[in-house]
Amino acid sequence: MLKGIPPIISPELMKVMMEMGHGDEIVLADGNYPAASHSNRIINGHGHGVADFLRAILEFFPLDTYVTFPVMLMNPVQGDEKNPVIWQTYEDIIKKTSDFPVQIEKIERMDFYERSKAAYAIIATSERAQYANLILKKGVL
Amino acid sequence: MLKGIPPIISPELMKVMMEMGHGDEIVLADGNYPAASHSNRIINGHGHGVADFLRAILEFFPLDTYVTFPVMLMNPVQGDEKNPVIWQTYEDIIKKTSDFPVQIEKIERMDFYERSKAAYAIIATSERAQYANLILKKGVL
Amino acid sequence: MLKGIPPIISPELMKVMMEMGHGDEIVLADGNYPAASHSNRIINGHGHGVADFLRAILEFFPLDTYVTFPVMLMNPVQGDEKNPVIWQTYEDIIKKTSDFPVQIEKIERMDFYERSKAAYAIIATSERAQYANLILKKGVL
Amino acid sequence: MLKGIPPIISPELMKVMMEMGHGDEIVLADGNYPAASHSNRIINGHGHGVADFLRAILEFFPLDTYVTFPVMLMNPVQGDEKNPVIWQTYEDIIKKTSDFPVQIEKIERMDFYERSKAAYAIIATSERAQYANLILKKGVL
Amino acid sequence: MLKGIPPIISPELMKVMMEMGHGDEIVLADGNYPAASHSNRIINGHGHGVADFLRAILEFFPLDTYVTFPVMLMNPVQGDEKNPVIWQTYEDIIKKTSDFPVQIEKIERMDFYERSKAAYAIIATSERAQYANLILKKGVL
């Protein structure tokens, strides 16, 4: 353990966040997400929800101000709840930690998958809420 | 996710528990434990306490009935609290999940370290309680 | 061995099933299947039939409810028996373990091969029945 | 599959048996055996018993005629059954396949472990019978 | 050495033949063949001719009955002998070991090369006869 580093951030996760640069993306994936088939750089987040990671990550991680949407969510497919409750939690966390108004994009499942396969890393959580997957795009300091 | 597997158990941890055999030991290490210098087989348990893992593990993991003490704790060094509160939590969890009375050994810090270096794997948690490290010895089914 | 895990499920197979996510596929291949040339992630199932694995896997593995056909079989090429007896066995096992009616797709040999090469893993069994190969698509919990 | 090779023998097992030379030993381990902590060369035999492997192996594998005991069993520790039933099965299989009378040694658990760690490979079966572990010493052709 | 396995078959070759499935191909390459630039899975057959391997392999290896030509030769380029003597030797060996009439295809050098690059493995022999390269396609048992 180090002073000032939240326990949920493992050495691998911290290294990944530091290695990422302007425009690189990280996926916070729920418990059912095909993380291991999308990436070779998987952060074990089993037993945690996505919001816990989001809170800890945004203490360190600058969001990209060069794009309109530095945060992305997956659009529910037809038949599923359109406005998942957890999205509100995410927006609250982001609002609290960000010093500029952050706009969030909702993208189709297959587009989300393509993006996820090109992401720098994926955190495999055990989040049970539906459509709780999240992509963060890194900005500059 | 699979039916009947608790979220805190990652694919790596399940594989490790299945690979272990009679007499093999696993360490549940607190947040300050030198896990990475003791073993090359580290399970990332960052953000969790030891008790959460203990509860999930004992659903699957038989303790060794061929030895007097299938569970080991680290004896506090002089000056530290002699009966850490968390030990009671451990005993309760073990009593609930075990079908035979389990005796727990307290061993010196350096003996614990030697044993830990020979263990099959170490789970690196973020447990903050003192003397919360635990060794489990696997039994037969 | 762990409590509640059937013996036929090796540590590697359990790890693979846990790593898989929504939409990932696993192939249960018969003894003549070109498993090693289709995948780098091969589970050694030598000496076993496909049905034994199917039974054990479906205790843990949720099938995908977002697609019409979460299970796939290989269509016999002309000249071979059209309704392999083993298919009935598979349907019985699936019916018993599934809590929703599962539809099974029959696809052409070459389509099956393409899919198999993109699958997350292949279990190489010693199944001797013809057209006994099977693909399972993972669902959500 | 190849003509004349029993299904239970995987490509890895066949390779291992062929690589072994005069005096090299292979362990047929039961389901509770600490195989993975004894060896880096593990043959996945999950779901099978030891006797199935023994039968298939002895079709190919010559036992060592330069030592008194080319086969070894583990002596039951005090309190366990002294003459495990499965030993009779083993003797029958060995008698049928061997063209010379084979003597079997019973060695202490810890001696068995030392020998196992130095063995060329270990087959990790799911054998449930007690004291079903077996060591075979390879001879010459 | 194992009972019933011809000496020319190394542990690696046996493993490769066992791993291959229906439709996979193996190349028996002559001494001048660019084996190492075509494949990462090379069987060292230095000092041997192709016919010696062919004889030993066909004891175990079923040829594919689902295709017209389960065996392929390389067509001589213009200026070279059209009916290499060694082809007759190959046909005799195949006739003796096969329980069905095997047809052999002659393909152009560049087509042979493409096929060789997609093959499961290549045996690099020291065969000196011209146009002695051979591809075998595996069948089912």
Place this chain on the structure above:
Amino acid sequence: MLKGIPPIISPELMKVMMEMGHGDEIVLADGNYPAASHSNRIINGHGHGVADFLRAILEFFPLDTYVTFPVMLMNPVQGDEKNPVIWQTYEDIIKKTSDFPVQIEKIERMDFYERSKAAYAIIATSERAQYANLILKKGVL
């Protein structure tokens, strides 16, 4: 770059500091130190002095309060300056960042080497001052 992480701390160094546990040691080695022959875990610190790393590291790194000397220096061999000027710089940095009085041990060159070989990692700096090597022992949080 991340918020609050000093630029001199690379992703590898941060990961190493987080992986270290109670009692693990890290070496801050000068430009002439045989770092690569002492360890396989080398942090590239070329172009920097030791003091720059010391300052950045102690923002995060707790020193061990369970031992008398959580910091170690190398004793000058006969003929070299006995009280290297840089030691005063180190003491000032440590005093500023530590919330308890830290005692520093001076150990013989060969003892320092033995300790360095057992350390968790070595930072290879380009420090030019003599006897500027430093060992830090990690404490608990």
Place this chain on the structure above:
Amino acid sequence: MLKGIPPIISPELMKVMMEMGHGDEIVLADGNYPAASHSNRIINGHGHGVADFLRAILEFFPLDTYVTFPVMLMNPVQGDEKNPVIWQTYEDIIKKTSDFPVQIEKIERMDFYERSKAAYAIIATSERAQYANLILKKGVL
């Protein structure tokens, strides 16, 4: 340390510069650059600025005289300062060390990225100035 090699040049960087040949390119990336997602050959330059590396590298590294522009900068995107101050520093360093007049090209961000992904290596510095990224193309001696 070696005579005549500046401390900022690590063993890895020197090796990389020596391995590069005519036309190969190296990227000197600022602290926000996505270095790790562009290349597998990353030189750790944390804590340093780009100019320090530029000065040291040009002592050894010949620029390409076969192309018009052996040095490349990234064009500011709209809204950012058009003539970053640091560019003047770069030009001064290059003028001092080069024995021929060097022309510098400014290329678009995405073109710069494509080029960076094909470069031989990337030095990941902690440079804070904007648009401080630089590509050098190696010439002949």
Place this chain on the structure above:
Amino acid sequence: MLKGIPPIISPELMKVMMEMGHGDEIVLADGNYPAASHSNRIINGHGHGVADFLRAILEFFPLDTYVTFPVMLMNPVQGDEKNPVIWQTYEDIIKKTSDFPVQIEKIERMDFYERSKAAYAIIATSERAQYANLILKKGVL
């Protein structure tokens, strides 16, 4: 050292020449050639010229008689000397060692590069003469 093997031929180079087959190509690259970015199979020839390698290699290496040009040179780009002196040296060496008249092709720099990237190996020499790069195509014995 072995009897009859010239000292300049390292174990790696001999292995590479033996592994090559009919039609495979090897590049003898000068000191400025981008060898490491063209190939993963680099033979260290530092401190030697190309002619020294050519002489030693042709003692063992048959040139391809199935193509018009088994040897290739790189055409000088405009402005450079059209008939590099070293080409005459090469022709003399080839004439002396070859038992048939060898024709040499001159190809454009970019074509040479494409060919070099597909070659079996590259020898990185320190040759200082311009346009001294050479490709040899292997023949049959």
Place this chain on the structure above:
Amino acid sequence: MLKGIPPIISPELMKVMMEMGHGDEIVLADGNYPAASHSNRIINGHGHGVADFLRAILEFFPLDTYVTFPVMLMNPVQGDEKNPVIWQTYEDIIKKTSDFPVQIEKIERMDFYERSKAAYAIIATSERAQYANLILKKGVL
């Protein structure tokens, strides 16, 4: 294939012989020898006898003139033939290829094994003659 290199010598064997230096030893092992458990550097010589390798190797390999016995054989254990016929073959081959009188040592089986484990490489042949194992010690040129 290369001019002047006998077909039985594979690229790996030639590389190994070239890498060996004064005093290094190579084992020519018969078909029953535990080659793979003695060494990680195994040359596949399946299908060949030891004498074929001996003849080819001694064309290149200088025997050590600084020791009394540069060649070693394994002494038959009691009950086996004392003067294996193949030894005469070996002596004839050595006499023909050596320019000085070579003395051969016979050492005990266990001493032979110790030496074999320290040898630079082992050639695993299919030699069927008893006590046909041979160690060669390399000399200088």
Place this chain on the structure above:
Amino acid sequence: MLKGIPPIISPELMKVMMEMGHGDEIVLADGNYPAASHSNRIINGHGHGVADFLRAILEFFPLDTYVTFPVMLMNPVQGDEKNPVIWQTYEDIIKKTSDFPVQIEKIERMDFYERSKAAYAIIATSERAQYANLILKKGVL
């Protein structure tokens, strides 16, 4: 190629020399030296003599002034020439490049071997002179 780096120094050799620190040793081995069996870090110097490397290395490499003998030679065994001519060449090179009088130790063959096995790296040259092996101990700058 880089400005000021002699051609005989390969990227690997330069990296090794830079990685070495105070007290680390490098072996310059003749053509018959068992380099590959003494070390895993071998620099290919085939085709060169030791003196060529010595001259190039000492341009960069400081010798150790903390020991009496920073250079070591191997003592001839009885029967060989006592004062090899090449030793004079070495002394001349060292005298020219060193700014302090360097003393050279002669050590027994077996002591030299022990030291060589612990050295940081070995350069495998093709030097033909007897007793031409040399060890250099690195000093400080």
